[in-house]
Amino acid sequence: MPMIDQTSQLRAPVLVTGANGYVASWLVKRLLERGFDVHATVRDPRDPRKTGHLEAIAHGCPGTLSLFRADLLDPHGFDRAMAGCGLVFHTASPLIVRNVEDPQRDLVEPATLGTRNVLEAVNRTPSVRRVVLTSSIVAVYGDAADLQGIDGDRFDESHWNTTSNERHQPYSWSKTLSERLAWKIAGEQAHDRERAQWDLVVVNPGLVLGPSLSIHTSAEGVLVMRDFGNGYYRFGAPALELAIVDVRDVAEGHIRAGLLPNARGRHILVSESLSVLEMAGILRSHFGDAFPFPRQAVSNAAALMLAPSRGIPQAVAKRNLGYPLRFDSRRARDRLGLTFRPAAESVADHFRQLLDDGLVPAAARRP
Ligand code: NAP
Secondary structure, eight states, X not given: OOOOXXXXXXXXXXXXXXXXXXXXXXXXXXXXXXXXXXXXXXXXXXXXXXXXXXXXXXXXXXXXXXXXXXOTTOTTTTHHHHTTXXXXXXXXXXXXXXXXXOHIIIIIHHHHHHHHHHHHHHHTOTTOXXXXXXXOGGGTOSSXXXXXXXXXXXXXXXXXXXXXXXXXXXXXXXXXXXXXXXXHHHHTSOSSTTTSSOEEEEEEEOEEESOOSOSSOOOHHHHHHHHHHHTTTTTOBOSOEEEEEEHHHHHHHHHHHHHOTTOOEEEEEOOEEEEHHHHHHHHHHHHTTSSOOOSSBOOHHHHHHHGGGGTOOHHHHHTTTTOOOOBOOHHHHHHSOOOOOOHHHHHHHHHHHHHHTTOSOGGGSOO
């Protein structure tokens, strides 16, 4: 495994945007445990639902936590938080997959303007030497059906999402546009990489599962796991594959992308793909029959009919139901030295956290 250059980076504070988020909270925790001084941006630092868990984590850690207010839409919103930082983790971006009201206003604008605003602040802050952008596998592919159109049986870092747009998979579109924009802005510095002020390293996580540090989160993976407890799948499991990665491994992937001197390019963070039915089997083996985990698959025709009730357009369901979804994550394993937890562990640990925190309704239990 490559060595992590912690000594030189430890001197400067690090910035984490969207620090209260599901993924970023684990990143902040790991950074504080390693002794970093973390400048954490949130939309409202006075809202205890957003910051209470971060302050509790910071208590007793060797690193220090400083909270700053910043909105993605504010052109100078990140300047104060970024001052003096050596490393920037840009994780903040709206994550809405179901029932998107206004794709441009709710997704594309904050994602792309936010990326521009953060990177322009980086250009104004000479202490920053590296930016780690939280992109996604949805910047790599649009729908599982896209796999049929490529050479090979899995997506890798050479692939880009070419099938999403403002109407079809707008969240994926917003992530694709913002990653492309980040590469463009990074490339507009000195052409010679050695002379550029900062470099960009991108991580592309799959569906992130695993215990949340906050009960006030509605990240997509959390919603997916809650569906298993709230009876959504009681009629059966749709033939869908999910490319899963654990939130704790995503945090570690960010840290390695930030600290390894030779890290560069994109990194797919996926442990393995599981079908909804396989996830149900894992949950049943851990939690027994107390919850309405599906025992059988529903036909694609039935799943297609049910999709809109879950806020998923039929056009999206059509291009994902029944298709395999596979990723090659060798680059993250080899270049970042990451070891991914088995997806079964993430699924079980996540559901246990939802139970422990009372986020799976008791009514969902069978008598
Ligand atoms: P999350 O919990 O919803 O976190 C998103 C963060 O972005 C929150 O802190 C949110 O702040 C912030 N944000 C959204 N709009 C903002 C705005 N206008 N100004 C300032 N902050 C804003 O979701 P997450 O799963 O942790 O996502 C974090 C990153 O990982 C995102 O870039 C997402 O695209 C990426 N990602 C997530 C997954 C996944 O499965 N969860 C997979 C791949 C990539 P508020 O709390 O105030 O809304």
